[in-house]
Amino acid sequence: MNKLKLNYTSLSFLPILVCIPLGYQLINNIHFGGFKLFQEFLISAFNPKIDNEIIITVIKRLNETILIGFFSWLVSIIFGAIFGIISSNIFYKIFNIPNFFYRIIRFFLTIIRSIHEVVWGIILMQIYGINFSIGIIAICIPYIAVNSKVFAEQLETIDYKSFESINQINAPKFSSLLTLIWNPIINTFKNFGLYRLECSIRSTVILGIFGIGGIGTNIFLSFQTLNFRELWTYLWSIAILIILSGLIFKKIKFNTTNKILSIFFIAVFFITILFSFSYFLYFIFNNNFENFNSVSSLFKSSSDLRLFDLLKLILETIILSLLSTGIAISLPPLVIGNFNNNSSKIFIKIFAFLLRLIPTPVILLTLLTFNNPSLSLAALTLGLHNAGITSKLLFTNLDSQDKRNYIAMKSLGISKMTSWLLGLFSQQAKSYLAYCAYRSDIIIRETSIVGVIGSVGLGWQLQESLSSFAWQEVTIVLIAYSSIAIVGELINGKIKNSLT
Amino acid sequence: MNNTVLELENISYKYKNDLILNKINLKINSGEKIALLGKSGSGKTTLISVLNGTIKPTQGEVKLFNKSFEELDRKQKSKITTIWQDLRLIEDLSAEQNVNCGLLAENNFYFAFKNLLNISSFKKAHKYMKLCRLHNSIYDKKIRKLSGGQKQRVAIARSLIQESNILLADEPFNNLDPKLITTIKSLLLENVDKNNTKKFPKTALVALHRLDLLNDFDKVIGIRDGKIFFNIKRNNLKKIHLEKIY
Ligand SMILES: Nc1ncnc2c1ncn2[C@@H]1O[C@H](COP(=O)(O)OP(=O)(O)O)[C@@H](O)[C@H]1O
Numbered sequence: 001m002n003k004l005k006l007n008y009t010s011l012s013f014l015p016i017l018v019c020i021p022l023g024y025q026l027i028n029n030i031h032f033g034g035f036k037l038f039q040e041f042l043i044s045a046f047n048p049k050i051d052n053e054i055i056i057t058v059i060k061r062l063n064e065t066i067l068i069g070f071f072s073w074l075v076s077i078i079f080g081a082i083f084g085i086i087s088s089n090i091f092y093k094i095f096n097i098p099n100f101f102y103r104i105i106r107f108f109l110t111i112i113r114s115i116h117e118v119v120w121g122i123i124l125m126q127i128y129g130i131n132f133s134i135g136i137i138a139i140c141i142p143y144i145a146v147n148s149k150v151f152a153e154q155l156e157t158i159d160y161k162s163f164e165s166i167n168q169i170n171a172p173k174f175s176s177l178l179t180l181i182w183n184p185i186i187n188t189f190k191n192f193g194l195y196r197l198e199c200s201i202r203s204t205v206i207l208g209i210f211g212i213g214g215i216g217t218n219i220f221l222s223f224q225t226l227n228f229r230e231l232w233t234y235l236w237s238i239a240i241l242i243i244l245s246g247l248i249f250k251k252i253k254f255n256t257t258n259k260i261l262s263i264f265f266i267a268v269f270f271i272t273i274l275f276s277f278s279y280f281l282y283f284i285f286n287n288n289f290e291n292f293n294s295v296s297s298l299f300k301s302s303s304d305l306r307l308f309d310l311l312k313l314i315l316e317t318i319i320l321s322l323l324s325t326g327i328a329i330s331l332p333p334l335v336i337g338n339f340n341n342n343s344s345k346i347f348i349k350i351f352a353f354l355l356r357l358i359p360t361p362v363i364l365l366t367l368l369t370f371n372n373p374s375l376s377l378a379a380l381t382l383g384l385h386n387a388g389i390t391s392k393l394l395f396t397n398l399d400s401q402d403k404r405n406y407i408a409m410k411s412l413g414i415s416k417m418t419s420w421l422l423g424l425f426s427q428q429a430k431s432y433l434a435y436c437a438y439r440s441d442i443i444i445r446e447t448s449i450v451g452v453i454g455s456v457g458l459g460w461q462l463q464e465s466l467s468s469f470a471w472q473e474v475t476i477v478l479i480a481y482s483s484i485a486i487v488g489e490l491i492n493g494k495i496k497n498s499l500t
Numbered sequence: 501m502n503n504t505v506l507e508l509e510n511i512s513y514k515y516k517n518d519l520i521l522n523k524i525n526l527k528i529n530s531g532e533k534i535a536l537l538g539k540s541g542s543g544k545t546t547l548i549s550v551l552n553g554t555i556k557p558t559q560g561e562v563k564l565f566n567k568s569f570e571e572l573d574r575k576q577k578s579k580i581t582t583i584w585q586d587l588r589l590i591e592d593l594s595a596e597q598n599v600n601c602g603l604l605a606e607n608n609f610y611f612a613f614k615n616l617l618n619i620s621s622f623k624k625a626h627k628y629m630k631l632c633r634l635h636n637s638i639y640d641k642k643i644r645k646l647s648g649g650q651k652q653r654v655a656i657a658r659s660l661i662q663e664s665n666i667l668l669a670d671e672p673f674n675n676l677d678p679k680l681i682t683t684i685k686s687l688l689l690e691n692v693d694k695n696n697t698k699k700f701p702k703t704a705l706v707a708l709h710r711l712d713l714l715n716d717f718d719k720v721i722g723i724r725d726g727k728i729f730f731n732i733k734r735n736n737l738k739k740i741h742l743e744k745i746y
């Protein structure tokens with residue numbers, strides 16, 4: 001009876017075992033040198049610097065962040081939908097195009113999204129120099145590919161029979177296509193697309209940390225100079241921005257029966273497409289490719305990277321991904337289930353919000369105040385940040401769930417924790433795990449950013465190779481990255497399929 | 501003057517190892533009203549899917565107006581309309597939008613776009629919905645919110661609005677009460693409209709379960725295990741015929 005059964009619920013908790021090796025390494029690496037700094041960092045959260053000067057800086061830099069975040073969101077969501085359509089089965093069925101092309105496009109998109117926007121940003125920066133539009137382009141490239149995957153997945157849910165019936169009406173092919181994909185596209189936009197704005201803003205902040213415009217640059221500088229009060233002013237201003245953008249979208253009712261609103265959306269749609277194309281052409285022809293010689297030397301330069309080192313880095317990256325995914329999966333249900341009362345709930349929600357808000361490089365730098373850099377520390381950082389994201393989803397789903405089972409069990413005298421587990425969480429476990437599988441795709445990509453700062457894995461090597469213009473090494477590292485991400489995505493796809 | 505519009509020549513359809521249609525030969529002449537009888541699982545739905553080109557037979561040839569499907573253009577193929585047994589409506593669109601989908605073949609892309617934005621004209625759709633006795637309170641309701649009988653009639657209206665020559669209907673009277681069945685049956689089978697305001701399909705093949713609905717048909721086809729057992733004038737239908745297929 002007391003045997004541990006492998007079901008969705010236990011699978012959600014099992015990954016917490018990663019804490020054993022993680023904790024071991026962390027405890028070994030502890031130091032108290034930066035305790036004061038850490039304390040100061042925490043206290044400053046309640047006492048951010050507010051004066052005229054910094055407010056002007058915040059407004060200026062936030063403006064840039066909003067511009068980059070908004071435009072990269074808009075462009076990536078529209079082109080994401082378009083690529084989603086041309087990488088979905090339904091498109092090939094209607095136009096009778098061989099599936100071969102479908103595989104090529106999907107493979108191409110998988111490679112593109114396996115590389116993090118920060119990496120795209122750094123590469124573009126090396127080629128073109130610092131430039132405002134690099135932020136937008138760097139975010140758009142992987143985001144278009146990520147969004148297209150989500151759109152394509154939703155389009156795969158179109159019933160084959162409704163396709164047959166529309167097909168039998170023998171309408172012009174584009175009419176049939178539009179009629180079939182309309183609702184899945186609109187729904188994906190509502191359920192997923194709006195949330196991506198928040199992601200775009202976060203990505204903009206992270207790009208800023210790496211020197212590509214916006215408020216992230218100030219965050220990094222204020223951390224470097226240990227101006228924690230200033231740092232928190234910037235962090236809180238981003239918090240306000242994210243909360244505000246969420247509220248605005250909640251207010252807007254996307255009513256497709258409203259003529260004026262429809263026409264407005266269609267206008268935005270086409271203007272964005274036109275503008276993106278013309279800008280893209282302008283960007284390409286108006287850059288003199290200062291560093292392009294170094295790109296063309298890609299095949300000439302010899303590499304110092306030895307096979308053994310590369311394998312070690314790959315292994316590190318995989319372990320880093322696994323450890324962080326373990327934390328991101330198990331920590332939220334563990335904490336939420338154990339502290340299941342109203343006041344702790346608010347506290348957990350605020351904490352999760354902070355974990356989402358503070359960019360991973362900053363979390364890592366903070367943790368470095370009392371721990372030496374290690375793979376575990378990088379994993380903890382990534383795990384905590386992503387736990388902030390998975391717990392948001394878990395909270396949203398738990399809050400909207402029917403609580404009758406839970407209440408009934410509690411009234412039978414079953415302990416609160418057990419009632420929560422069996423009455424509430426067990427119904428969520430499956431969809432929660434499916435979401436975590438998707439999340440782990442993202443974690444693999446994000447290992448590159450903590451890698452740069454925490455000096456682990458391929459991310460660190462990438463930074464090294466990029467700063468010494470060793471393009472061949474860069475290529476090798478990127479290929480290694482893509483391969484890990486592609487294999488990861490394949491495994492996750494299998495897991496997700498078995499879950500849904 | 502037998503004018504064949506739809507013809508099956510030695511059609512077989514295999515799914516995995518099952519022979520679902522077995523060497524079927526069939527000629528449908530212009531103006532004929534045919535009842536297709538057979539118990540559940542006998543192959544009626546499959547036969548209809550072959551007739552409208554949705555399923556490619558494993559063997560044999562389907563001819564519409566004496567041409568195989570590959571030779572026909574879109575406009576010619578749209579001369580057939582189908583009422584599916586499982587309706588196949590688009591659940592997230594409203595009833596009137598679904599009916600308007602029937603007009604996609606004769607209109608351009610812009611019409612499809614306007615239909616989805618809900619800004620196209622629904623005049624014709626409403627006319628056909630009214631004929632199917634659909635109340636105007638459900639015109640703009642999502643399909644998923646309708647009852648079985650309402651959905652059934654939306655599917656029928658979507659099919660009739662195409663004003664095609666040939667109608668293939670797969671158990672179209674499911675979910676309907678007796679009074680509605682009479683109305684719908686006359687819509688599907690009536691040759692000429694007295695007021696000349698609507699065009700009904702001239703030729704119809706209707707898969708049926710119930711024998712009491714056979715009047716008004718010219719011909720009866722009996723199918724069992726994917727084989728045609730009889731194909732006769734309705735007046736000649738005898739008990740022994742029915743015993744063969746049930
Ligand atoms: N998609 C399918 N997959 C497997 N078997 C099918 C499929 N469609 C039909 N069949 C089989 O084909 C036979 C005929 O089915 P069908 O044409 O639906 O008969 P009817 O419409 O007369 O009830 C049945 O035995 C059914 O099990």
Ligand SMILES: [Mg+2]
Pocket residue numbers: 541544545546585670
């Ligand atoms: Mg059937």
